[in-house]
Amino acid sequence: MDTFFPSVIEPEELLLLPRHSYILIDAGPSQERYNKRHLEGSLYVDLNTDLAEVPNNAANGGRHPLPSPERFGKVLGRLGITPESHVVVYDDKNGANPAARFWWMLRAAGHDKVQVVNGGMQAAEEQGFSVTDAVTAVIPTEDHKFSYWQLPAADIAQVEIAASADDLLVIDVRDKERFDGITEHIDLVAGHIPGAVNIPFASNLAANGKFLPPKELNERYTTSLGGIPMEDVIVHCGSGVTACHTLLALEHAGLGIAKLYVGSWSEWSRNGKTIGKI
Incomplete structure (x- = not known):
């Protein structure tokens, strides 16, 4: 039987999960903050380069148009995310910006096992989640294959x-x-x-x-x-x-x-x- 994954996870629930049972993603608009401090074990995704195309003209698709499914599939492969992965994502904006965008994109790629940390990085820290500046090693996997965005x-x-x-x-x-x-x-x-x-x-x-x-x-x-x-x-x-x-x-x-x-x-x-x- 498949496990139901609510779209939001409380920081205290996250702390109870076995660390190697999920992939933790830090989503942000630049890598500078991640390089200084992030939740231990997290991998970084960049709003502007991983979660959007750089627009030639914002009149066609806005300032953050979606990348192609093929390009986003490569991002997921680079992060080691497989169709079976449990993914947890946070940002330092209460989940209001890059984390929610990553959640939507992963769901639109057909991946249901993704959750956003309620309250973001701040709430996780308050619950005692370790913070570090050490970059987490990642084991890439095959590109995630999907042909179209599956959310409306x-x-x-x-x-x-x-x-x-x-x-x-x-x-x-x-x-x-x-x-x-x-x-x-x-x-x-x-x-x-x-x-x-x-x-x-x-x-x-x-x-x-x-x-x-x-x-x-x-x-x-x-x-x-x-x-x-x-x-x-x-x-x-x-x-x-x-x-x-x-x-x-x-x-x-x-x-x-x-x-x-x-x-x-x-x-x-x-x-x-x-x-x-x-």
Whole structure:
């Protein structure tokens, strides 16, 4: 019988697992922090070079477009991840950025045995998980073979239709000031996709940096969705990374996984589309 792997694992649960029973992944936007300190035994994946393509033009796919399945399969092989591997991933952003993106990508590659550490590196340290600057040796394996991303996603045309439809929903997980068009410190234009609703990813978290309890998340999102089924919900952020945190929250809440708009605001705002502001 297959073992069920919840998408989120508590740090204290992680400490109870035999160390060689899982592959621990540290996901980040640069290797500098990993080189200074990381959870002992973890392997590093880079958001910009392993979990995304370097875009020739962010108007086509946004700032963090997905790599090809073949290229991501090579990353998994380099990390020694096989279809049977139990993978645990964390970041230093409460799982809100690279860790959630890696979780989504691994699930979309057809790999179910992947969990994100609740509260990230900070929470694991607080529970007594050892931290080091020693680089972990890795035993590579064969490339992971898959031909297409197996989780639901939406492109810019589908988002434009959904944002103006009463029976479809587009969720923008950026903070309110970016959504309102008051500030924009990353992309070229401030504002939001007209018709989208703003549910900042930070609202998924309690004051301690961990996810709210599944029941509370379920109640909140059930209210926000207003009866719209998960297959008709599209989630986006600035570049398709932080949106994965909300996709993880929805799964953690027992609601399933909505569609990811990978290009997100970074693509929409570069294509002459209508811009909404409050």
